[in-house]
Amino acid sequence: MVIGVATSLTTLEGRDSLLAARLAVEEINQGGGVAVGNRRVRLKIEAVDLKDAQADVTVEDAVARLESFLTTSRSMAVVAGPFRSEVLLPAMDVIARRQIPMLSTIAMTPAMESKIMHQPDTYRTIFRTGLNTRYLADGLIAAMRFLNQQYGFRRVFIISQDAAWARSTVSLMLKLYFKPTGWQILATRHYPYETDDFSVALAEAARKDAQVILSIFDTPHSGQLVVQWKARRSPGLLCGFISPMMGPGAWKRFNGRIGGVLNMIFELGNIPSQTVAPASRFYNAFKNRYQREIEAGHGPAPTYESIYLLAQAITATGSLDARRITAALEGADRMGAMGRLRFNIGHQVIFGTDPEEAAVACLIQWNERGQRVIVYPPSLAEGEILLPPSSAP
Template sequence: MGSGLLFLLMMAISGHVYGEVPVVIGVATSLTTLEGRDSLLAARLAVEEINQGGGVAVGKRRVRLKIEAVDLKDAQADVKVQDAVARLESFLATSRATAVVAGPFRSEVLLPAMDVIARRQIPMISTIAMTPAMESKIMRQPDTYRTIFRTGLNTRYLADGLIAAMRFLNQQYGFRRVFIISQDAAWARSTVSLMLKLYFKPTGWQILATRHYPYETDDFSAALAEAACQDAQVILSIFDTPHSGQLVVQWKARQSPGLLCGFISPMMGPGAWKRFNGRIGGVLNMIFELGNIPSQTVAPASRFYEAFNTRYHREIEAGHGPAPTYESIYLLAQAITATGSLDAKRIAAALEGADRMGAMGRLRFNIGHQVIFGTDPEEAAVACLIQWNERGQRVIVYPPSLAESEILLPPSPVP
């Protein structure tokens, strides 16, 4: 009995008492989506790693982290914005969350949710919703929204990344003829509009056509035939629908000389090869954040990817969300330890000055509390372009700082 009491006393002095009330981090997003599920698992992985290292320092105490999750269900089209926001508010009212990561899935939910977060003055690091309007609200009212940040890619950086990829194709291969096929959704139309305005039109590309398809579309043969008839060199595709993988299968079956490139969400993860029976070789696809795919040149990206694989016995399937959620937990832990406090304003101030080398590259926030993205992982977080090869492997081909192979072009048509 005496030795047991002595042990507890020693543990109390060292700050590692298991009875210590943990610091709760909320994961609030649409948990039935691929991005939501993998992001929750990434958050749990980060918490386990931090706790194995002794937790976080709050004053002179070492305290464990704990994850509590809530499904906002906001990815579902039939869920009203106000209902998803109400779920978040109820979660914050009943949980003991010190901070929230991941955040709403849909941008139209994120924006009103910011007001809930502002009223409660709780740190939130968003990782999935992509609207740049978040930064605009923060810059207009920095004191009101000072505890809100984002580590995930936004639509402006997505457009920048795709523009950089198009510029690379032009410089390397002389491509100038583009046929655009995209989802009929606000985020996809916005991305296309930005690319037309900022790159394709000013630089003299021939824009052969722009076709927008409804969410449920699974037959893209008419657009692919039109692109082939017009000798498209690049077929730019932008979709996050579950059926959009059929675009790749149909493109492959046509043996089109046009290079299919862009963002098609079913092509992101390693499971796509088996799911589409190996009929996707050659397609180029954007991975929104490094770390959702390993890298031969950025060690933290591969460490996170392999740790996820080891912990959950499968690879990361989502190309958006997991890596920034994982990094968000570490950023919060570092901010808590640096300030020795759970005070929201002090944590926010520490996050504003954060400078971390992680799975996504270098993490620093701009004035709008958005993590800065670029093409050099030593200077910024990085998105990357991968190409599926005929061996069922995803290979990073852009940016040059990460490239593991040259882009393989489709075979020229037989006369």
């Protein structure tokens, strides 16, 4: 039984998600495979690099790669899925024509759920187990509210990537939280994918006395934002999502010049937890299998869980029929590395702050000893937020 992993495999998220899928398949096969009625079937992974994170690859080319892969492979389901939201939406039509399950874990547009809810019969086999931009905005809003309540912060300077998912996140935060609650929005600056010099924006943030510098990036060069922020000894707290800051290798990669930054880990399990045992089990299993820790904070845990959700659905139905598997996925209720996994009406895994009730994201802070400490939500917190020495409410 072949499961396809189709995403941008040269990215941090894509690479670690493929490894997570392989780990889940190995674990299931070691247990004898998936029970399908009275027989047991072994799983196999086949992968394709959609290359859709690359600026010179068009949406059409990425979708064509997916279609070609599905034509030549024997995949009965797809996990991970397109990297970019701009590719996911047309890719949904490719999946819909074939009526096979796809559990998306990386692309984040909430427009996916809208398409499913408006045409449920057409897109019924498509699900998402990873975080979407609406839940990312909710998580960042909760973090901003926490900073306001704890320290009185209310002046924010926003620096984000010029991409659909990042702009959508910023827009939601402005509309749902910053503007209604009276925060001072000092400026919003969007940067192209290849940017590695953020000194102008950081200088502007300092001039305007920003208390929080909200950053939202998934580009390989965006780690330089943290290095440049650290070098300036900025009083503003750098907080948000910067992809290169997620994994433990960031400390060495950036020569220890990242202490103090706050960063979202999109899904628990991509970091271990003292509170949620399945998160640490997955994280340590990945580390033992590949002799390194997970570096991506988005993608691996939901991809790992997607394999188990598919296996659980197949076993529950005793069938490989896509419609029956889809119905079982719609009613799924699993305690896993991310917390409790259940889908809403738009086939999006439900996120919250209590791992007993929902999947959870978390906010970590790099300390000066090179450790990532979970500081939010309270249900997972393993330490308190440390402010920059020159920071003041």
